[in-house]
Each structure stands twice: as C-alpha cells, then as structure tokens.
Amino acid sequence: MKNCPDWLNESIFYEVYPQSFLDTNGDGIGDLQGVIEKLDYIQSLGCNAIWLNPCFVSPFGDAGYDVSDYRKVDERFGSNRDLVRLFNEAHKRGMKVTLDLVAGHTSIEHPWFKASAQPEENKYSNWYIWTDSAWTESTAETPLIRGFSDRNAAYMPNYFYFQPALNFGFEEPDPDKPWQLPTDHPDVMAVREEMKDIMRFWMDLGADGFRVDMAASLVKSDPEMKGTIAFWQDVRAMFDTEYPDCVLIAEWSFPKHALQAGFHMDFMIHFNTEAYTALFRDEHKRDGFGTPGTLYGDSFFDRSGKGDVTRFLRHYTEHFEATRELGYISLPTGNHDLTRVRCHRSMAELKVIYAFLWSMPGIPYLYYGDEIGMSYIPGLPSKEGGFGRVGSRTPMQWDESRNAGFSTAKAEKLYLPLDPSKKRPTVSEQEEKPTSLLNHVRALSALRREYPALGADGDFKVVYGKKGRYPLVFLRQLGEQKILVAINPSAEKCTIPLAKKYSQLDVLKKSGVKVEQVDRKTELVMSGVSFALFLIHA
Numbered sequence: 001m002k003n004c005p006d007w008l009n010e011s012i013f014y015e016v017y018p019q020s021f022l023d024t025n026g027d028g029i030g031d032l033q034g035v036i037e038k039l040d041y042i043q044s045l046g047c048n049a050i051w052l053n054p055c056f057v058s059p060f061g062d063a064g065y066d067v068s069d070y071r072k073v074d075e076r077f078g079s080n081r082d083l084v085r086l087f088n089e090a091h092k093r094g095m096k097v098t099l100d101l102v103a104g105h106t107s108i109e110h111p112w113f114k115a116s117a118q119p120e121e122n123k124y125s126n127w128y129i130w131t132d133s134a135w136t137e138s139t140a141e142t143p144l145i146r147g148f149s150d151r152n153a154a155y156m157p158n159y160f161y162f163q164p165a166l167n168f169g170f171e172e173p174d175p176d177k178p179w180q181l182p183t184d185h186p187d188v189m190a191v192r193e194e195m196k197d198i199m200r201f202w203m204d205l206g207a208d209g210f211r212v213d214m215a216a217s218l219v220k221s222d223p224e225m226k227g228t229i230a231f232w233q234d235v236r237a238m239f240d241t242e243y244p245d246c247v248l249i250a251e252w253s254f255p256k257h258a259l260q261a262g263f264h265m266d267f268m269i270h271f272n273t274e275a276y277t278a279l280f281r282d283e284h285k286r287d288g289f290g291t292p293g294t295l296y297g298d299s300f301f302d303r304s305g306k307g308d309v310t311r312f313l314r315h316y317t318e319h320f321e322a323t324r325e326l327g328y329i330s331l332p333t334g335n336h337d338l339t340r341v342r343c344h345r346s347m348a349e350l351k352v353i354y355a356f357l358w359s360m361p362g363i364p365y366l367y368y369g370d371e372i373g374m375s376y377i378p379g380l381p382s383k384e385g386g387f388g389r390v391g392s393r394t395p396m397q398w399d400e401s402r403n404a405g406f407s408t409a410k411a412e413k414l415y416l417p418l419d420p421s422k423k424r425p426t427v428s429e430q431e432e433k434p435t436s437l438l439n440h441v442r443a444l445s446a447l448r449r450e451y452p453a454l455g456a457d458g459d460f461k462v463v464y465g466k467k468g469r470y471p472l473v474f475l476r477q478l479g480e481q482k483i484l485v486a487i488n489p490s491a492e493k494c495t496i497p498l499a500k501k502y503s504q505l506d507v508l509k510k511s512g513v514k515v516e517q518v519d520r521k522t523e524l525v526m527s528g529v530s531f532a533l534f535l536i537h538a
Helices: 032-037 039-044 080-092 111-116 186-204 226-242 275-279 281-287 309-323 347-357 387-392 427-431 437-450
Strands: 013-016 049-052 069-073 096-102 209-213 247-250 265-267 328-330 365-367 459-464 472-478 481-488 494-498 505-518 521-536
Touching: 032 039, 032 080, 069 080, 069 186, 080 096, 096 186, 096 247, 186 209, 186 226, 226 247, 275 281, 275 309, 309 328, 309 459, 347 437, 347 481, 347 505, 347 521, 427 437, 437 505, 481 505
Parallel strands: 013 049, 013 365, 049 096, 096 209, 209 247, 247 265, 265 328
Antiparallel strands: 459 472, 472 481, 481 521, 494 521, 505 521
16 A cells, blocks of 8 residues: 555646736736636646646746745745645645745755855855866766856756756765765755755645655766665655655656655656657657657657557556555646647547546646647747747636736736637636536546546556557456546547457447447447547446
C-alpha cells in the first residue's frame, strides 16, 4: 500500500497559470482573487486539487520561475493574505492547493544572491555555486557565467543566466576544484534547511504541498542521482513527520528515480523518456516548437495512424511496475511548457485523448483551458522568457464578452493577446452543449470517481497494443471490478477479436464503437477516432 495522503488517490488536479486565468482588478494580469472566484467552476470539472504556477515575488524573467522572495506573494497577484484566503476557500469546498516550488535556483535579484556576489566573504558566499576564479571556463558539466560582479569568481546557472544555481553540493566533487563543495558541507546544509523551512512556512499557512520545478537538478556531479535522491528523501521524512497530509510532486519525468526519492507523484512528460512524446507531442517537428533538429516518429494520437503505441508502453509499464507501491505517475493534458494538446487536432480527437488520460492509473492533470480545447497560438513574441511556450499561456476564454471575459483592461494591456480566431472556444458556449468537450471532461471525471477500477490505484494490463497497429485496448481492475478501455485515435476503422472473458460488456461511455458477434466470436469494431469504456461482467 502506498504511503500517501488519503486524499491523493481520489484527486484530479487543475493547473492554473495565474497570469492568464482571470483578472479581477482590470490591470490585464490574472490574480489570486480570480482563482478564488473560479473555484466552483474548477470543482464542477471534477477537479478537487489545484497546482498553482509561481506566484512569489519575482522580476519575471522566466514567468516567476526566477524567485526573489520565497515567502511573499508578488503584488501582481495580490498578497500573502489573498493566498491564505485561497487556501481557506478551497478547503471549504474539500479542495486542495499545491504551490510551485523552484528549489534549484533563484533570481539574480534575490537578496541571497546579491550578498553572495559580493567580493567580501559573508554568510551567503557559498549558498550559490561559485568557482575560485573569474577566469574559470565553462564546460558541458559546469556551465558558468563570468564577469557578473566584482567577486573574483564565476557562477553556475541552473537554466537561464539570471537563474543562479543554489548550492546543494556535489555528489562527486572534483578534488582539483575545491569550490565544488561536498553535499555535507555546512553551507550546503544551510541551503537545504532553508529550503525545508520555506516549505514549512507555506504549509503552516495552509498549502497542501508542492510541485517542485526541475526536481532532479539540485545536486551536481550526480550521475546516478544518489545525492539528489538522498536530499528529497530527507524532505519526505520531514513531510511524513510534520505534514503527513501534504504532498510532494516532482517535475522529474523519471518516476523510478522521483518516487524512490520520496515524491508522492511524478509527471511523465516530454523529457528523460520518449513515452509522453510518443503519445501526443511529436507534432512539434511540424510546427517548429521544441528542440531544433530533433527527429521523432509520429504521435500515436494522430489521425494519420502512423504512430507506434509500443514506444509509450515500453517505458510506461517499466516505470509503473517499478513504482506502483511507492506513489503515482501523472500523464497531464499539457502544461505551461508544452504546445497545447489541441495542436493539429479536432474536438473529437481531444475527446479520445481525454478518455485515455482519465482511464489511466495515477493522477490526471488538466491544464487550464484544455477542458474547452484552447489552441496554441503560434508566432507570438516572447514574454517573460516564454519564447515558443508563450502560445500555450494566452488568457482563459470564459465567454463572448470583452477580452473573452478574462479582463476589463484594454486589449493592449493584457498579459498576452487572446486567441484572435472568431471560432475560439469559450466556457459559456460549451456549458450549453451536452456533447461539448467541457461536458465530456465532467462525465469522465464522474466515471472515474464512480468506478474505482478507473482510479489511481487500479491495475493496468495491456490487452491489445502492437507495434505500429491500432487500437490500444487495456484492462483496469481493482478487486472484482474490471473495466475494458479501447482507444482508436487513427482515422481508419479497425476491428480486433476479443477473448471470451470479455464477451459480457456493459457500456459506460463510448463514441463510434460496437461489439459484434461474428461466427460465435466477439469482435470489437471501432470507427476512426473512437473510444469506449466497458464494465466487464464475470
């Protein structure tokens, strides 16, 4: 049995990018009051937990992933009091709120870094990774920024140049480079304890845990991740002792490491394995989003029918079997770093994708706007370090009023431009249509809660999943309850035989699928872009 908070296995999360969600004060930027006002809407989707993207004080060189004060909400979003009010209002509804923790680096504007950059030795000198000379040259293992200040040293960034790496130590320090401090150095330990205290600060105020950005990036020279895993195991021990009802969620995309490290859950997304990319994200080879020059096969969830589901299954089943007693894997609809799942797809195709995601083990994550099929907007100029990611961060489309109901500000004052299409989807329009994507999401969430076999802890077994072939059929089971899930994202009709044990089926939800008896044999007949969930009778 997993050692996780009781509420986690029944969770469906909603990711809120606060800048783009709802502006309540007319400045063109979304705020915490906007999230509070939409809690009932989020709950209506079947989502009972929120992942709130960064809201702390920041110069916003990287949309808040460059923190300059971990203990204070940035004024663009409101105040600490507003965030506490969000916690309280969510809890009144039986909902949870997790914050985004950037643990591996800060902004160059953080007071710790400003002190660290001083030539005179002080408390913070070793809180970041500095070399012993301004002339130390970068290598692939230790990229460096030189000449930043009068300190005779170069510092190591964790991502952009303005995101200096906090010093969690080196698992295998180079003895010829004394600036590479071991993981048990007193200054390294001080950084680690400070990060734990920051978590305590927010959990004491009502936060229900954290999603940790770049969770694998902390300890350097750590090829087997031993040092990084050991640090997070220490954090998890703190959670278990002091905050047993709070969760620790990794952006690691390698569940075998993340869950061993003590995280309750890890996202399996677009790096470290090809699993997620094989499902949805190979389209970036056509729209120019992603790593230039990288070649991939076609996505399984593509009408072309040229995908290969085994590219996903071989990685997913390996990680699922290795971690099923430790925690959960999440396959999200998307996030703020990815093209929208709507790219190149119709609403019917999205319905098939969501039927798959809501039927898988682990915890579903819904990125704001994906429930109505918001589009990725190409060609937007970079905003706050977004570059190609900006097109997935445009304002939420609530209704047909001014600025799609996102803000009363003038259009030029908006955080980002709206989708310019006259056919852009909105919540209000889809609320009125029983067959809309929005109501499809609600129905899937209700099914997942009604049938525990579809939930986080149900077993997962592939019934039909062959290289280069369609459909994908899998079994979910918990106790005596068994549910058969069939998914055909391709435009082509497909038919497969079903074993006798699957001959007694009750439809839970389907589109374009029939079960036929042919010569005393049961066949599953699936039209193009179709899905079905069946309850199996013994």
